[in-house]
Amino acid sequence: MQFYSITDRGKQRENNEDCCIAKQVGEYTVLILADGMGGHKGGETASSKAVETVFSYLHKKLKKNLIAGQIMMMLSDALEKANNEIYTLSRKDENLGGMGTTAEVCIIAKDTAYIAHIGDSRVYKVMRGGEIKRLTKDHSLVEYMVETGSITREEAELHPQKNVIMRALGVSPEINADIFHEKLDKGDRLLLCSDGLSNMIDEETIASVLKCALSPQEGAQKLVALANEAGGADNITVIISMPDMEESE
Numbered sequence: 001m002q003f004y005s006i007t008d009r010g011k012q013r014e015n016n017e018d019c020c021i022a023k024q025v026g027e028y029t030v031l032i033l034a035d036g037m038g039g040h041k042g043g044e045t046a047s048s049k050a051v052e053t054v055f056s057y058l059h060k061k062l063k064k065n066l067i068a069g070q071i072m073m074m075l076s077d078a079l080e081k082a083n084n085e086i087y088t089l090s091r092k093d094e095n096l097g098g099m100g101t102t103a104e105v106c107i108i109a110k111d112t113a114y115i116a117h118i119g120d121s122r123v124y125k126v127m128r129g130g131e132i133k134r135l136t137k138d139h140s141l142v143e144y145m146v147e148t149g150s151i152t153r154e155e156a157e158l159h160p161q162k163n164v165i166m167r168a169l170g171v172s173p174e175i176n177a178d179i180f181h182e183k184l185d186k187g188d189r190l191l192l193c194s195d196g197l198s199n200m201i202d203e204e205t206i207a208s209v210l211k212c213a214l215s216p217q218e219g220a221q222k223l224v225a226l227a228n229e230a231g232g233a234d235n236i237t238v239i240i241s242m243p244d245m246e247e248s249e
Contacts, residue, residue, distance in 0.1 A: 011232030
């Protein structure tokens with residue numbers, strides 16, 4: 001398994017409130033992305049605390065030959081721990097009040113991706129033929145409005161409240177994350193990204209870049225460059241994993 005992570009401030013933000021990590025832990029590939037909110041100090045603190053806490057927990061708990069239920073419970077526990085730490089910190093320090101963060105956590109074990117998701121960052125699967133599948137549903141106000149028929153999908157793209165999210169780590173004592181698994185077929189590539197990418201680049205372009213990329217680094221750097229060329233309105237974070245070349249042939 002090859003993987004690569006990159007985060008970029010973008011063209012219009014003074015600081016970067018995104019954070020990410022991609023590491024191999026024994027037989028597992030661990031990918032974590034967080035997009036913080038709550039102002040300069042709060043956003044950066046929330047996202048970095050989320051990534052640090054979740055990775056530390058998983059690094060200690062991941063053992064050989066875990067079954068699906070154990071991995072999914074582990075993901076739930078890791079997010080709960082991160083939520084508690086961020087929420088407690090925000091209550092202690094008035095400068096951090098109201099901070100929170102999205103979180104995408106992926107553990108790849110053999111031919112399965114185990115995913116925990118909260119917020120409006122995204123996880124995509126790009127299949128060998130170039131088809132793209134969004135694996136996560138945005139926990140956002142406009143996504144809820146689309147689902148209830150209040151607005152159309154096209155209206156959602158330009159809605160002034162597009163960035164209002166309804167679930168995040170650190171904003172309340174309890175969380176409601178989506179935790180699931182996805183089968184990976186030969187040649188499938190995974191993308192974790194913050195909305196600094198998905199708001200700037202359409203899914204067809206994302207799929208085209210990932211299909212053609214010869215390495216995760218090449219694909220990730222190309223996507224960041226395209227998002228910046230489109231305006232770079234937000235911080236941009238991308239994590240890509242793909243099988244080794246001989247595995248995908």
